[in-house]
Amino acid sequence: xxxxxxxxxxxAIFASSIAFLNFLIVRGYFSAAMVxxxxxxxxxxxxxxxxxxxxxxxxxxxxxxxxxxxxxxGLFHLFMYPSASLLFLFLYDKFELYGHKxxxxxxxxxxxxxxxxxxxxxxxxxxxxxWKLYYSIPTxxxxxVQLILLYRFATRKLLQIGFDNHxx
Amino acid sequence: MILLFxxxxxxxxxxxxxxxxxxxxxxxxxxxxxxxxxxxxxxSALCYMNFKTLIIPDQLSYELAHFxxxxxxxxxxxxxxxxxYLGLGSFLAKLLLAVLYIGLLTGLEWMDHWLGxxxxxxxxxxxxxxxxxxxxxxxxxxxxxxxxxxFRRNVPx
Numbered sequence: 001x002x003x004x005x006x007x008x009x010x011x012a013i014f015a016s017s018i019a020f021l022n023f024l025i026v027r028g029y030f031s032a033a034m035v036x037x038x039x040x041x042x043x044x045x046x047x048x049x050x051x052x053x054x055x056x057x058x059x060x061x062x063x064x065x066x067x068x069x070x071x072x073x074g075l076f077h078l079f080m081y082p083s084a085s086l087l088f089l090f091l092y093d094k095f096e097l098y099g100h101k102x103x104x105x106x107x108x109x110x111x112x113x114x115x116x117x118x119x120x121x122x123x124x125x126x127x128x129x130x131w132k133l134y135y136s137i138p139t140x141x142x143x144x145v146q147l148i149l150l151y152r153f154a155t156r157k158l159l160q161i162g163f164d165n166h167x168x
Numbered sequence: 169m170i171l172l173f174x175x176x177x178x179x180x181x182x183x184x185x186x187x188x189x190x191x192x193x194x195x196x197x198x199x200x201x202x203x204x205x206x207x208x209x210x211x212s213a214l215c216y217m218n219f220k221t222l223i224i225p226d227q228l229s230y231e232l233a234h235f236x237x238x239x240x241x242x243x244x245x246x247x248x249x250x251x252x253y254l255g256l257g258s259f260l261a262k263l264l265l266a267v268l269y270i271g272l273l274t275g276l277e278w279m280d281h282w283l284g285x286x287x288x289x290x291x292x293x294x295x296x297x298x299x300x301x302x303x304x305x306x307x308x309x310x311x312x313x314x315x316x317x318x319f320r321r322n323v324p325x
Contacts, residue, residue, distance in 0.1 A: 032317045033195070033314075033317050033318050036199065036314060036317060037195060037198070037199065040198075040199050040202045040203060040206075041198070041202060043202070043206055044202035044203075044205055044206050047206055047209055047210070047213075048205065048209060048239060051209055051212070051213045052231075052235055054217070055213070055216065055217070055224060055231060056224050056225075056226045056231055057226050057227060057228050057231055058231075067217065068217045068218045069213045069214050069217045069218050154195060157193070157194060157195050158195070161193070161318070161319070163318070
């Protein structure tokens, strides 16, 4: 393990802080139960995928300076992805981007996510050791559809136990 | 061969889990499953990538076997622990269950070692006991907190 505190760590802190600020703004729209569900789901999903692809035998990318489990990667798992997912769901639900609007919405988020991934690579927060940016193209729409399905499922189940999703 | 063996025990765990009539709400099952898997994946990742105290052989079948166990077998067993725990009344029964479970999870972890899927290196046995005890305590704390949020009646503002 050879962790040095340099620009990519600062990048992770800045990006996670901005994402967390977004979280603070939008979390009030959802019930506490929904926030826990979305956050926990995201932490599980991204840590599972990242560990699967970073570990042997694939080793297709690393976070930060070396192939260890760096704090910067943990910051993204705990703050960036859950916050981005809540923002995604907030805009989806608040502006009722249902039906064919969902397709355009997911397309827009995919473009944004790819741009953000490229920024991560440019800032050497994410270092490809076999991965290519275009491999990520199908992953974002799949993740977005899964997230919407989870949200709709959780909303339905919460309503069944007398839980209005939009109130704490 | 090793992957086939792990595929069978993981499939058996999932089938048993699905057929079990659970005391937990479906959203609880999901949350505790995710949390349990995240705990074990963190231990595995930190010890494999940083501390080098766990070794996963450089073969796809071994990585897939470990992957299946960390997202299916271990979380399923821990959610069953929470399900049984909720049905027990006395403190002694709960304590006995926790001791049995720490033994079971530690046994499975060391089965992984003997089969060469996750090899322990410079590892103290008591670390395994402490990890599984900590995992069960964290999950019990998470369950208590999540149930408070989930089952309180909500009055619109």
